[in-house]
Amino acid sequence: MVDWADIAAAAAEEAGAADGGFLGDFLPRLAEASATGSRLGADDLQRFRALAARAADHGVGFSTLIDLYLSAAWRAWPHLTAVGSDERDAIRRIGEIVLHAVDDTMVAVGEGYSAARRSAVRLEASDRREFVDDLLAGGADPIEMLARADRFGLDVTGAHAVAVVRGARPFSDADPYLSQVTSALVAAGLREFLVTTRRGMVVVVLTDAAKIEALPQPRTARVALGRTHPGVAGVTRSYEEALDALDLADRLDRSDRIVRADQLLIYRVLLRDREAINDLIGAVLAPLRDARGGAGPLLDTIDAYTTSGGNTSATARRLHLSVRAVTYRLHRIRELTGHDPTSAEDRFVLQAALLGARALGWPADVPSGRIAERWERVRSVTAAPVPNLRPGRTSRSL
Known part of the structure; x- marks a missing residue:
């Protein structure tokens, strides 16, 4: 009497499988098929699919599982009916029957294993998505998040920076760009990071913010x-800072390849007291609406003059104007706002008001000037102009 359990155990040891039980009744059914000449039935194959799925759930590799079945099959071969016979036809017939049975079993094992892995991948993707949402949205239990993060290869006890990539179209989890990001970061020497998507954008959690330079960036x-x-x-x-930086970069029409939140802190400071910055804009810049041609050209002049460090000639070159024209505009700014751009203190006030105007999209209804064009999608910040802090003589001519 053949001890199929011993053969299964020997096959499991050779294949490196922990348990020969994943064979189920494969060997007895193989012997029965060789004796009767019948192929394995649908119920048999369904059992092998289920066994393969169970093996996948227990972490048995697919190659190990295949090796287990094939090792069991060749070990069982000498014990099958007619194998000891001298008749070539009998041996040929039993060989065909056994190979058919093994072939059918391998197909069933592959199907069961693949189905289990697909299910596991879907479950892991769902768990990963839930983890990412909890991590980025905040509010989850930090202790629980530490354990969940370890499963995805992320140690959140350390310091991290988050980058957000927004494309011309929404990114999906299957987008090739995610693989490109992963490969680029690995090539840059980064070993711990998380690449995912959220709200149609790619989100990258980094332990080393400097590695952001390695990030491939689509043209748009x-x-x-x-x-x-x-x-x-x-x-x-x-993550929230990255989103804020993305929004500010849009408003400011920044052309930087990578917009960094730490470079936009001045805007966060200005916007922290929204009422105060609204008052500042209304008091300092609102009178510029009275100029012929609107506030746009004068706002551009303030921008260029402060950027140039109060240098009139450099301002003229930036604006493609004559020095005389720039001087006249600076005079008009002083007349309308009561703040003299040539004074360091007043220039600081004008620049702060201008930065606040950029961040808040003021003015939205000015038809000319680069600053107005940047902010046309945001409506007026103040309901009505606030009285000028330092009134000057008003004129409507440039």
């Missing part, structure tokens, strides 16, 4: 990088 994409912060809450904070 914009990348924003939050600051580095420690812990689970730090990831959430950096």
Whole structure:
């Protein structure tokens, strides 16, 4: 009497499988098929599919599982009916029957294993999506998040920075760009990171913010990088900073390849007290609406003059104007606002008001000037002009 359990155990040891039980009744059914000349039935194959799925759930590799079945088959061969016979036809017939049975079994095992892996991948993707949402949205239990993050190869006890990539079209989890990002970061020497999507954008959680330079950037994409912060809450904070930086970059019409939140802190400071900055804009810049041609050209002049460090000649070159024209515009700014751009203190006030206007989209209804064009999608910040802090003589001519 053949001990099929011993053969299964020997096959499992050779294949490196932990359990020969994943063979089920494969060997007895193989012997029965060789004796009767019948192929394995649908019920048999369904059992082997289920066994393969169970093996996949237990972490048995597919090659190991195949090796287990094939090792069991060749070990069982000498014990099958008619194998000891001298008749060539009998041996040929039993060989065909056994090979058919093994072939059918391998197909069933492959189907069962693949189905289990697809299910596991879907479940892992769902768990990963839930983890990402909890990590970026904040509010989840930090201790629980530490354990969940470890499963996805992320140690959130350290410091991380978050980058957000927004393309011309929404990104999906299957987008090839995600693989490109992963490959680029690995090539840059980064070993711990998370690449995912959220709200149609690619989100990258980094342990080394400097590695952002290695990020491939599609031609029509914009990348924003939050600051580095420690812990689970730090990831959430950096993600929110990246989103804010992305929004500000749009408003400011920034052309930087990568927009960094730490370079836009002045705008965050200005916007922290929205009522105060609204008052500043209304008091300092609103009178520029009275100029012929609107506020746009004078706002451009303030922008160029402050950027040039108060240098009239450099301002003229930036604006493609004569020095005399720039001087006249500076005079009009002083007349309308009461603030003298040539004074360091007043120039600071004008620049702060201008930065606030950029961040808030003021003025939205000015038809000319580069600044107005940048902000036409945002409506007026103030309901009515606030009285000038330092009134000057008003004129409607340039």
